[in-house]
Amino acid sequence: MSLQTKYLLDESKMPKHWYNIAADLPVPAPPVLHPGTKQPVGPDDLAPLFPMELIMQEVSTEREIEIPEPVRDVFRLWRPSPLFRARRLEKVLGTPARIYYKYEGVSPAGSHKPNTAIPQAWYNQQAGIKKISTETGAGQWGSSLAFAGALFGIDVKVFQVRISYDQKPYRRALMETYGATCVASPSNETNSGRAILAKDPNHPGSLGIAISEAVEVAATNDDTKYALGSVLNHVLMHQTIVGQEAILQMEMAGDDPDVLIGCTGGGSNFAGLVFPFLGLQLRGGKKRRIVAVEPAACPSLTRGKYAYDFGDTANLTPLTKMHTLGSTFTPPGFHAGGLRYHGMAPLVSHVKELGLIEAVAFHQSQCFQAGVQFARAEGIVPAPEANHAVLGAIEEAMRCKREGKSEVILFNLSGHGHFDMSSYSAYMAGKLVDVPYDEAELAMALAGLPSVPA
Ligand SMILES: *Cc1c(COP(=O)(O)O)cnc(C)c1O
Secondary structure (H helix, E strand, O other): OOOOOEEOOOHHHOOOEEEOHHHOOOOOOOOOEOOOOOOEOOHHHHOOOOOHHHHHHHHOOOOEEEOOHHHHHHHOOOOOOOEEEOHHHHHHHOOOOEEEEEEOOOOOOOEOOHHHHHHHHHHHHHOOOOEEEEEEOOOHHHHHHHHHHHHHOOEEEEEEEHHHHHHOHHHHHHHHHOOOEEEEEOOOOOHHHHHHHHHOOOOOOOHHHHHHHHHHHHHHOOOEEEOOOOOOHHHHHHOHHHHHHHHHHHHHHOOOOOEEEEEOOOOHHHHHHHHHHHHHHHOOOOOOEEEEEEEOOOOHHHHOEEEEEEOOOOOOOOEEEEEEOOOOOOOOOOOOHHHOOOEOOHHHHHHHHOOOOEEEEEOHHHHHHHHHHHHHHHOOOEOHHHHHHHHHHHHHHHHHHHHOOOOEEEEEEOEEOOOOHHHHHHHHOOOOOOOOOOHHHHHHHHHOOOOOOO
């Protein structure tokens, strides 16, 4: 008889609320500041960019916020997502640990990102908005919002980081298939894009620059709002459907995780998995180790400074306190484009400062090695971003082997790599180099952090 490896929830058990960790934090997160006055921003300051429902979620301290039925109806296309036990990987590793993963690659766009794209598009539609501008790095967020826009009749304009626009034509084709418009960033369509191109016509772009362009379009057009695929409180909250399902599925599996792991770019898939578990702990439950895994080439949590900074390069956004490499820092080009962001979600940064989570950084070649090992054992080819979490889980499983411990490990497999096979080709051809970040550029970017009175 074969052993069960896949745990699927009954649809009737699907979570009906998002979990808001702000309700359970021992110390509230520092406020978001207006860049001019350095005073906390109010809901009205954000109104040009977001519909009011999302702004209220951003500042809410309610523990539970209801998921609207039309949003849950779309989620039924792929949710609940499966939880797997990686028995074959355990065997290959020869570890006494039990490894589980929550697989978010089953969504139409191939990652966890539609979990927030769908509600964001829906709240915009409810507010009468017809157009949304956004940015995308590797193309995962752009295709997720393009998919959501198609379902709710919203025109989506995506500023795609130049280097990935050129390297990932199929992600662009997917966005266009869903009906979105895709522009390489920096572009000639905005003041922030033109300013960068004037200095360097061949600039490869960065997430920080693409955010500036998308925010500028929303701020200067009454009929257009802006959407962000990570970092913000409401985005992290939308992702908590992942962890809530996982809590129920781990119960079905008859196991309780000791270690939780996620990769971190802006922090949303990590928070989505771990915040519901952390909430249980903050309300008096079991303490678990929680590990964020980031790229060594863009190490905001392990090497960045916890300080107020802008979310974008042209300094159009409010100031948030976060682990940052500096908003002018351009991370070197590496293959997990979704992790190339200079900052970390304020809530993830805050729980790191409170000592509630740990962070580690790995180089991309070791991550691809782990991804290939995972694919050959479990069959799923992970997204390059998700390979960081895979390696994090393998490292923990090997520690358990050394220590003779049968701990339970759970990680978020945030997406599949079917649009990223050129990076796997590069890895297998031995052409993948581990790019260190530029210490001097980092020091310069950190020296340029805005000053904020204590
Ligand atoms: C975008 C992306 C990430 C990184 O973003 P987070 O907000 O940190 O989750 C990780 N994995 C995949 C598959 C992605 O598309």
